[in-house]
Amino acid sequence: MIPPQCSHLSDNVSSILDLARELNSDRQRRIAEASLAKAVAPKFEIVFAGVFSAGKSMLINALLERELLYSAEGHATGTECYIEYAEPEAERVVLTFLSEAEIVRQGISLCQHLGLSTKEDFTATETIDLLQQACTVIIEQEGGASKSERAKQANALDLLLKGFIANRDRIDPQRHNTYSMEEFNFSNLSEAASYARRGSNSAVLTKVEYYCHHPLLQDGNVLVDLPGIDAPVKKDAELTYSKIEHPDTSAVICVLKAASAGEMTSEETELLEKMKTNMGIRDRVFYVFNRIDQTWYSGQLKQRLDNLIETQFKDTRRVYKTSGLLGFYGSQIKSTSSSDRFGLDSIFADSVKCVGGEEETPQFVSEFNNYCAGANKLTKTNFRVSVHSYETPNENYTRILSEYGKPLIEQLVTDSGIEEFRSAINRYLTEEKRPQLFSNLAEDLKPICDDLKQHYLKQLQKLDSQPQEIEAMKTQELTLLNQKLQEIGKEFSQHLEQEVNSVVTNQDATFESDFQKLKAQMVSRLDELLQTFSVQEAYSRATLSHPRNATAPLIAVLVEALYHLANELEVTLVSASEILVKNFCQRLRDRLKQQDYYRALDRLLHEDTGIQEQIEELETKLIHALVSEAKTECDRYVRESPRFYDEGTFSIYQFRQTLQQTSQGYDCASMVEAEPAIRQLLKLDFEPKVSTTIRRNFRQTINMTIKSHLLPIAQQQADKILQYYPQARKVLEQTLEQEAITKIALNQKILSEVKQEIEQYNQSINELNNCLQSLNLSDYQLPVIESTEKTSVSMEDNNHYQDVGVVAIE
Numbered sequence: 001m002i003p004p005q006c007s008h009l010s011d012n013v014s015s016i017l018d019l020a021r022e023l024n025s026d027r028q029r030r031i032a033e034a035s036l037a038k039a040v041a042p043k044f045e046i047v048f049a050g051v052f053s054a055g056k057s058m059l060i061n062a063l064l065e066r067e068l069l070y071s072a073e074g075h076a077t078g079t080e081c082y083i084e085y086a087e088p089e090a091e092r093v094v095l096t097f098l099s100e101a102e103i104v105r106q107g108i109s110l111c112q113h114l115g116l117s118t119k120e121d122f123t124a125t126e127t128i129d130l131l132q133q134a135c136t137v138i139i140e141q142e143g144g145a146s147k148s149e150r151a152k153q154a155n156a157l158d159l160l161l162k163g164f165i166a167n168r169d170r171i172d173p174q175r176h177n178t179y180s181m182e183e184f185n186f187s188n189l190s191e192a193a194s195y196a197r198r199g200s201n202s203a204v205l206t207k208v209e210y211y212c213h214h215p216l217l218q219d220g221n222v223l224v225d226l227p228g229i230d231a232p233v234k235k236d237a238e239l240t241y242s243k244i245e246h247p248d249t250s251a252v253i254c255v256l257k258a259a260s261a262g263e264m265t266s267e268e269t270e271l272l273e274k275m276k277t278n279m280g281i282r283d284r285v286f287y288v289f290n291r292i293d294q295t296w297y298s299g300q301l302k303q304r305l306d307n308l309i310e311t312q313f314k315d316t317r318r319v320y321k322t323s324g325l326l327g328f329y330g331s332q333i334k335s336t337s338s339s340d341r342f343g344l345d346s347i348f349a350d351s352v353k354c355v356g357g358e359e360e361t362p363q364f365v366s367e368f369n370n371y372c373a374g375a376n377k378l379t380k381t382n383f384r385v386s387v388h389s390y391e392t393p394n395e396n397y398t399r400i401l402s403e404y405g406k407p408l409i410e411q412l413v414t415d416s417g418i419e420e421f422r423s424a425i426n427r428y429l430t431e432e433k434r435p436q437l438f439s440n441l442a443e444d445l446k447p448i449c450d451d452l453k454q455h456y457l458k459q460l461q462k463l464d465s466q467p468q469e470i471e472a473m474k475t476q477e478l479t480l481l482n483q484k485l486q487e488i489g490k491e492f493s494q495h496l497e498q499e500v501n502s503v504v505t506n507q508d509a510t511f512e513s514d515f516q517k518l519k520a521q522m523v524s525r526l527d528e529l530l531q532t533f534s535v536q537e538a539y540s541r542a543t544l545s546h547p548r549n550a551t552a553p554l555i556a557v558l559v560e561a562l563y564h565l566a567n568e569l570e571v572t573l574v575s576a577s578e579i580l581v582k583n584f585c586q587r588l589r590d591r592l593k594q595q596d597y598y599r600a601l602d603r604l605l606h607e608d609t610g611i612q613e614q615i616e617e618l619e620t621k622l623i624h625a626l627v628s629e630a631k632t633e634c635d636r637y638v639r640e641s642p643r644f645y646d647e648g649t650f651s652i653y654q655f656r657q658t659l660q661q662t663s664q665g666y667d668c669a670s671m672v673e674a675e676p677a678i679r680q681l682l683k684l685d686f687e688p689k690v691s692t693t694i695r696r697n698f699r700q701t702i703n704m705t706i707k708s709h710l711l712p713i714a715q716q717q718a719d720k721i722l723q724y725y726p727q728a729r730k731v732l733e734q735t736l737e738q739e740a741i742t743k744i745a746l747n748q749k750i751l752s753e754v755k756q757e758i759e760q761y762n763q764s765i766n767e768l769n770n771c772l773q774s775l776n777l778s779d780y781q782l783p784v785i786e787s788t789e790k791t792s793v794s795m796e797d798n799n800h801y802q803d804v805g806v807v808a809i810e
């Protein structure tokens, strides 16, 4: 029984698993949860598994000293049988029938094996009659129901058909019908069991639940009998395997047939492998080598078995050797006497029923006689038993028992190994099972608790060390501050140098395009000026400046034209230069804002140390400088080009031609007539000059101006940034202060959460430890978190954290 100290077991374990949710692997959790489920499960299912005819059902009967289960040669068990505890007066049986559909399926399959036709309606009375007759013929042909595989199958079909006829009204076409013992009018368990044990009934049942009074079954122990793992009916074998892998299965008793076969079958080996995967079973496996009596008559079998056990079952603590048959019937005939021929007229009455003149020999009687005659078991005892060949087996049996009686039966039962097995199982179930389930749980919880404890201690340590860390971090950040400012200054000046350089090396595409525009404007302005040049206006300006004269020379008109074109071009160059500078500075401002150092500066100082202002100023200065350069450049246009009057040039020729034309008269008209020629002359003079400006001079002027203005700023500003150290320090201290306040609050919150969790943890662990102690499992104590372990942090001392002024970043 689960001790009262363990009443909160589930809650405590769940609470630990909850706390450890993020720390542990799913696998660890699943294992712990499975052991918890086992520890608190009201039932402990012990499955008997093995190949068919290994003697599973017989072994259970022997264990309970009661004939509950159907045991027979051939494939006997096709149903799941559960045997649970009941008070003596509450013993009962619940029977669950197969559906008609399932019975038909099984029947058809057997018919196919036997080569019988199944075309007709399987459940029709005539079909059933015919099939039964066929079965009888086959069994007779084979010389008995168990004489051959074919006979066994015919027998199985016969039993199925009998069972179907006998229980027809209880069988549903599709569903499994369940009946209680009372519905059958059985007055006790034995009656119900003998009904279920009958081969024909057993054939149509899918599940039988016995509620039976036996101390072995107390404390939720349930014995589960299943079909053989190699049962010829595939569905039956699958049922057993699925039960072996089912989480409800808590222990397995492997009933092995190696004693009679000399070796393990491949199915038996597979069974042992399959069990290992079920976390519900773990090491709760018992190995029973049943049919041990067969090794008593064959030295070879004995040797092979001993060899097998020695090589494959080194840990012999859970290995048993039994004879279920001798053990069970041995215990049954204890209550018989010569009056019922030691059971031949009571227990074995059914099996001795004589068909012709002679009585049949029950299986037990043959084996008993073998035991007396052939086994070397009685050689060193006081029994001087002899088996006479002139007597029938049954006569030998009754004679021997009347001669030696109880002591011989007791010797037989002892040799059967059943009592030893029963007491071992009993000891396991009453003394070891519960502590083992709990120690398993404790073992599975231990690594989880260790991890959790470490986790809490680490957290406490971290929280404790943080105030100092924060102080150190603050000092460090302040030390780094100067360096940071220096870096920013350096990066700023490098940035500006790079900007200048990309202008100078024509790599600033936008700048290039702006400059192309400037060039185009100059060229088109010149064109426009030439196109719209008016000789009349120039002539009039020339005569105006000479009031005493009524005429003007061609040269004067040309002079006016030179001034006019030069000044107009200046206007264009000035305004184009202004735009160039403005665009350049705007781009510079935009790019600055995207620089990391610029952002860092803002974080450190909450301002940019006047960088943007500098750029504004720069803009004004650049415009100023370039305007003045543009003026100088265009002022030079006033001078005719030096080669204007060179002999042999086209311009002097043109000039002479024009002069020819203008000298036709002294009024303005003759001059105006020469307008195209004058324009041509001007064009010849101006085009090379403007070209020189835009292709050679002015670009270099711009580059130089930008370079000479920007680079000093870069250096100046870098120096200036360094001056901001006090301000940066102030800002940093304020930020750290603020972060510290937040951090302290957070730490305190974490601390109180950790404290709470530790309390919850300790409470659960203490209760679990109490529970383990109550089961004498002091060795499996789980780790509590002691207050001394909590590093230097006192659980009650919150002020410790408030005292610390500054805490920093996680």
Ligand SMILES: Nc1nc2c(ncn2[C@@H]2O[C@H](COP(=O)(O)OP(=O)(O)OP(=O)(O)O)[C@@H](O)[C@H]2O)c(=O)[nH]1
Pocket (backbone or CB within 6 Å): 050, 051, 052, 053, 054, 055, 056, 057, 058, 059, 070, 071, 072, 073, 074, 075, 076, 077, 078, 226, 227, 228, 290, 291, 292, 293, 294, 322, 323, 324, 325, 326, 363, 367
């Ligand atoms: N000689 C001998 N025969 C045994 C022993 N145990 C069982 N038998 C016989 O073996 C046959 C099969 O026994 P069952 O108890 O039906 O075996 P099972 O493992 O339940 O078989 P299935 O239910 O068919 O899987 C029966 O005839 C038993 O009497 C034993 O220890 N020695």
Ligand SMILES: [Mg+2]
Pocket (backbone or CB within 6 Å): 056, 057, 058, 070, 071, 076, 077, 225, 226, 227
């Ligand atoms: Mg069986």
